[in-house]
Amino acid sequence: MKKALLLIFFVSFLIIPIFLYLKKSSGDHRQEVNVALLSLESEGIRLTLYSKDGTLRVGKNHLILEVSPEGKLQSLYFYMPPMPGMGEMREDAILKEVGKGRYEGTVNISMAGSWQIVAQVEGRLLKKEVSIPLYGGEGSGTSAKEGIRVSPEKLQLIGVQTEEVRKVDLMESFSTIGYVSYDLSRTYEITLRSDAWVLDTFGRFEGELIGVGTPLMKVLSPEVEIAREELKLAKEMGKGELEGIVKERLSYLKAGEVITSPHSGVILERKVSPGGFVKAGDTAYRIADISKVWVIAEVPQQYAGSVKRGMRVMLSPVGSNETFYGRVEYIFPEADKEARTLKVRIDLPRRDLKINQLFEVYFEKPLGNILAVPESAVVDTGRRQVVFVEKEPGLYEPRRVRLGKKAEGYYEVLEGLKEGEKVVVKGTFLLDSEAQLRGFYGQEVRGHEHHH
Numbered sequence: 001m002k003k004a005l006l007l008i009f010f011v012s013f014l015i016i017p018i019f020l021y022l023k024k025s026s027g028d029h030r031q032e033v034n035v036a037l038l039s040l041e042s043e044g045i046r047l048t049l050y051s052k053d054g055t056l057r058v059g060k061n062h063l064i065l066e067v068s069p070e071g072k073l074q075s076l077y078f079y080m081p082p083m084p085g086m087g088e089m090r091e092d093a094i095l096k097e098v099g100k101g102r103y104e105g106t107v108n109i110s111m112a113g114s115w116q117i118v119a120q121v122e123g124r125l126l127k128k129e130v131s132i133p134l135y136g137g138e139g140s141g142t143s144a145k146e147g148i149r150v151s152p153e154k155l156q157l158i159g160v161q162t163e164e165v166r167k168v169d170l171m172e173s174f175s176t177i178g179y180v181s182y183d184l185s186r187t188y189e190i191t192l193r194s195d196a197w198v199l200d201t202f203g204r205f206e207g208e209l210i211g212v213g214t215p216l217m218k219v220l221s222p223e224v225e226i227a228r229e230e231l232k233l234a235k236e237m238g239k240g241e242l243e244g245i246v247k248e249r250l251s252y253l254k255a256g257e258v259i260t261s262p263h264s265g266v267i268l269e270r271k272v273s274p275g276g277f278v279k280a281g282d283t284a285y286r287i288a289d290i291s292k293v294w295v296i297a298e299v300p301q302q303y304a305g306s307v308k309r310g311m312r313v314m315l316s317p318v319g320s321n322e323t324f325y326g327r328v329e330y331i332f333p334e335a336d337k338e339a340r341t342l343k344v345r346i347d348l349p350r351r352d353l354k355i356n357q358l359f360e361v362y363f364e365k366p367l368g369n370i371l372a373v374p375e376s377a378v379v380d381t382g383r384r385q386v387v388f389v390e391k392e393p394g395l396y397e398p399r400r401v402r403l404g405k406k407a408e409g410y411y412e413v414l415e416g417l418k419e420g421e422k423v424v425v426k427g428t429f430l431l432d433s434e435a436q437l438r439g440f441y442g443q444e445v446r447g448h449e450h451h452h
Contacts, residue, residue, distance in 0.1 A: 035050060035051055035052070035053075035054030036048060036049070036050055037049045037050065037051050037054070037055075037056060037134060038117075038128060038130065038134070039128075040117060040119055040126035040127065040128045041126065042124055042125070042126045042127075043124055044069075045067065045068075045069075045071060045121050045122065045124055045126065046067070046068045047065060047066070047067055047068075047073065047119050047121055047126055048065070048066045048068070049063055049064075049065055049117075050063065050064040050065070050066070051063060051064070052064075055133060055134065056109065056130065056132055056133060056134040057109070057132065057133040057134075058109050058110070058111060058112055058132065058133065058157075059108065059109065060106060060107075060108050061106065061107050061108070061109060062104070062105075062106055063093065063104065063105045063106065063107065064102075064103070064104055065095070065102070065103040065104070065105065066101060066102050066103075067101040067102075067103075067121055068101065069101070070100045070101030071101060071121050071122045072121065072122055073095060073097075073103050073119065073120075073121050074120040074121065074122075074123075075092070075093075075095075075119065075120045076092075076093040076095060076105065076107075076117070076118070076119040076120075077090055077091060077092040077093060077107075077117075077118055078090070078091040078093075078107060078109060078115045078116070078117055078118075078132075079091075079115065079116045079117075079118055080111075080113060080114070080115050080116070081116075089110065089111075091107055091108055091109055091110060092107070093105045093106065093107035094106050094107070109132055111132075112132050112133060112157060112158075112430070113131070113132060113430070113433070114129060114130075114131050114132075114433045115129075115130055115131075115132055116128070116129055116130075117129075117130055131430070131433055131434050133153070133154050133157060147389075147391055147395050147396050147397035147398070148388070148395070148396045148397075148398065148431060148434050148435060149394060149395050150394050150395075150396065150431075150434075151394065152394065155393075155394060158427040158430050158431075159426060159427055160396075160424055160426060160427035160431075161424070161425055161426035161427065162390050162422040162423060162424055162425060163374055163377070163422065163423060163425045164420060164421070164422055164423075165371065165372075165373055165413065165417045165418065165419055165420065165421045165422075165423060166371070166372070166419060166420075167369050167370060167371050167372070167419065168369070168370065168372040168410055169366075169368070169369050170366075170367040170368070170370060170372060170405075170407045170408055170410060170412070171364050171365070171366055171367065171407060171408060172306055172364070172365045172366075172367050172405055172407040173362065173363065173364045173365075173407065173408075174300075174303050174306075174362075174363055175360055175361060175362045175363070176297055176298055176299055176300065176303075176341075176360075176361050176363075177297070177298060177318075177358060177359070177360065177361070178295045178296055178297035178298065178315070178346070178358070178359045178360075178361040179295070179296055179356050179357065179358055179359065180293050180294070180295055180348075180353050180354060180355050180356060180357045180359070181293065181294045181295070181296050181355065181356075182266075182268070182288040182290065182293065182294070182355060183288070183289065183290070183292050183293055183294050183347070184288075184294075186265075186288060186289035186291075186292065187268065187286060187287065187288045187289070188262070188263050188265075188286070188287045188288075188289070189283045189285070189286050189287075190216060190259065190261070190262075190283070190284045190285035190286070190287065191280075191281055191282060191283055191284060192219065192221070192259070192278055192279075192280055192281075192282070192284065193280055193281075194221045194280050195221060195277070195278070195279050195280050196219035196220060196221035196277070196278055197219060197220045197221075197275075197276075197277055198217055198218070198219055198272045198273065198274055198275065198276045198277070198278060198284075199217075199218040199219060199220055199257075199274065199275075200217065200218040200274050201216065201217045201270065201272060201273065201274055202215045202216070202217070202218075204216055204217075204267060204270055204285075205267065205270065206267050206268065206269060206270055207266060207267065208266065208267045209264075209265070209266050209290075210261050210264060210265065210266070210267060210287070211261070211264045212260075212261060212262065212263060212264050213260050213261065214260060214261045215258050215259070215260050215261075216259050216260060216261055216284070216285055217258075217259050217272055217284060217285075218257055218258050218259075219257060219259060219278070220257070259284075261285075261287060263287055263289055264289065264291075265287045265288045265289040265290050265291075266287070266288050266290055266355075267285060267286075267287055268286040268287065268288050269283070269285065269286040270284075270285055271283055271284055271285070271286075272284045272285070290350050290355075291349070291350055292347060292348065292349060292350060293347075293348055293349075293350050293353055293355070294345050294346065294347060294348070295315060295326065295345070295346040295347075295348055295359055295361065296343055296344075296345055297313075297343070297344050297345075297346060297359075297361040298336075298339065298341040298342075298343060299341055299342045299343070299344055299363075300340065300341055301335060301340045301341065301342060303363070304335070304342045306363065306365050307328060307331060307342070307344055307363060307365075308328065308365075309328055309329070309330065309331060310327055310328060311327065311328050311363070311364075311365065312325060312326075312327055312364070313325070313326055313327065313328060313346055313361055313362060313363055313364075314361075314362040314364075315346065315348070315359045315360070315361050315362070316359065316360045316362070317353075317357060317358070317359055317360075318357075318358040318359065318360060324348060326346040326347060326348050327346065327347070328344050328345070328346060329345050329346060329347045330344065330345040331343075331344050331345075332344065332345070346361070367405060367407060367412065370404075370412050370413075371412070371413040371417070371418075371419060372410040372411060372412055372413060373387060373401070373403075373410065373411050373413050373417060373423055374409060374410060374411075374423075374425050375406065375409050375410060375411060376409075376425045376426065376428070377423040377424060377425045377428065378401075378403065378411055378428075379428055379429075379432045384400055385400065385401050385402070385403055386398050386399065386400055386401070386432070386435075387399055387401055387416075387417065387423045387424070387428075388423060388424040388428060388431045388432075388435075389417070389421055389422065389423055389424075390421075390422040390423070390424065396424060396431055398431070398432075398435045399416055399417070400416060401413065401414075401415060401416030401417055402414045402415035402416055
């Protein structure tokens with residue numbers, strides 16, 4: 001009996017330590033499979049988040065949390081600020097204390113994107129920006145030299161698409177407003193060569209359309225009357241030489257009582273009235289020939305450098321489907337500093353156009369076969385222009401570029417990209433958010449190739 005008791009004691013002595021060792025090893029193994037996702041720190045307090053599958057993703061997530069030094073985790077939630085068309089969002093974690101400074105919890109994340117984790121530990125707030133989905137090891141960032149590495153699952157979720165940088169035949173186009181104006185090079189002044197009284201103006205008025213030979217005014221000139229008397233006297237005296245001189249003088253003075261228009265067009269100004277007096281050389285009428293007209297287009301200053309004399313333009317009257325074609329005949333030397341526009345002139349046949357009628361004027365200028373990148377590939381903050389270059393599937397380099405003109409959904413590439421490189425054209429928003437979270441824009445990100 002004594003030997004049996006000793007044997008039982010001896011076996012128990014061996015089994016108990018082995019059991020405790022196996023239990024500890026099992027516990028250590030369970031802890032080892034938890035992947036550290038990220039840490040929040042403030043004023044000496046550190047909160048570390050672990051996940052068994054090493055992810056934070058859309059849907060329900062199981063978390064293990066540790067506070068160091070040991071402290072009480074009072075709350076934890078995920079917060080997304082409001083955006084255009086969407087209000088703010090908040091997802092609270094359900095927490096359970098499982099040991100000193102150690103917690104387990106669940107949180108349901110409703111959508112992918114940039115979130116802020118907010119935790120309250122011992123009355124202090126700890127915060128950190130993250131991008132969901134997050135995979136173990138991503139939170140620590142990646143070097144700018146390498147780029148942003150994205151897992152296949154995340155690639156599928158974001159829906160990243162790429163396109164090659166290539167040379168494209170592009171046409172720069174823009175439109176502006178213009179208006180019909182008289183051709184100021186085709187205006188005429190009606191004057192008299194002698195002082196005269198105006199007897200009649202035949203009801204002529206400004207804006208009236210007239211033809212060649214239309215009577216403008218009836219006049220009585222004392223000088224003409226004197227010349228007529230001299231002519232009559234010369235005929236009676238048979239002085240042929242004097243008669244010839246007087247006839248020539250009457251022709252110069254336009255001795256006819258009724259003055260007619262030598263041109264067709266529109267009366268711009270009528271400066272005489274019945275009963276008035278007009279002096280020799282003074283303008284009585286001003287007439288514009290409107291067989292041809294001008295369209296004056298107001299070109300915004302940002303496009304001024306694209307407009308060249310002789311370039312072809314398309315014109316369409318506002319509110320009409322009718323179209324005309326013309327060419328830029330003149331670029332005015334002075335810009336309007338208030339409207340920030342530059343005037344250009346297009347000559348057109350009249351075609352029943354009305355003076356001051358409004359036109360849409362369309363300009364097109366070939367840019368040639370140039371290196372270009374799709375507009376959707378460019379993240380433009382106003383301070384920088386960035387594209388995401390695919391180094392290999394799942395690895396993207398944020399690269400600053402210098403861009404030129406924008407046309408037909410493309411940007412001209414001046415610097416930063418070379419032909420054949422692949423750039424992200426869909427999914428840039430989330431990659432940009434990821435780049436900001438990881439601090440890529442705090443470093444100098446340069447392009448590699450210069451193009452003209």
